Amino acid sequence: MKRPSLRLLAVAAFLLVFPFFLRRRPRVERRITILAPPNTIFPYLNDLRNWPLWTSWSRRAEIHYTYGEIAEGPGAEQAWSNRKMHGVMRILKTEPNERIDYELTMQDEKYRMFGRVELHADGECTRVVWKCVWDLAENPYRRYFDLLLRWMIRSDFGEGLANLKEVVENINPRPLALR
Numbered sequence: 001m002k003r004p005s006l007r008l009l010a011v012a013a014f015l016l017v018f019p020f021f022l023r024r025r026p027r028v029e030r031r032i033t034i035l036a037p038p039n040t041i042f043p044y045l046n047d048l049r050n051w052p053l054w055t056s057w058s059r060r061a062e063i064h065y066t067y068g069e070i071a072e073g074p075g076a077e078q079a080w081s082n083r084k085m086h087g088v089m090r091i092l093k094t095e096p097n098e099r100i101d102y103e104l105t106m107q108d109e110k111y112r113m114f115g116r117v118e119l120h121a122d123g124e125c126t127r128v129v130w131k132c133v134w135d136l137a138e139n140p141y142r143r144y145f146d147l148l149l150r151w152m153i154r155s156d157f158g159e160g161l162a163n164l165k166e167v168v169e170n171i172n173p174r175p176l177a178l179r
Contacts, residue, residue, distance in 0.1 A: 026146040029131040030157035034165045038097040038119040038126050041168050045100050045117050047072035048089065054167045056159035130157050
């Protein structure tokens, strides 16, 4: 009878102590190489009206999008909503053909995430790096939720980058900036 109790106690101790060793500042990073120069890829990133062409979110669920007066470059804003959530994405900074920085807020700014998509020219190809960070998990037990969130975002970023590669290399549909 003592063995199951000791095992249960060991598992409980592990679950109580483990979160203290997890990252306090969760972040995700995914990368892909696309056979195109940065100036071909950049319009798909810099104009928020093009994001539904390649992100995994719009392919997974029906999402309603609205855009501010500015839809491309710094200050561009995309509001989105589906049955379960709503949020706003804003481009904070761009460096043409090099990177964009954005902020994503969800549920009336209850959740906030900062992201960056970088373009690194590499011969005829471009290495695209998509990364994000979100609020510190002061409560160590919230870090369990952050583990799940990191796994979900990593999957979404990987799928989105694969979609971007497919769209850019096939140039179909063309980004709004090139029409």
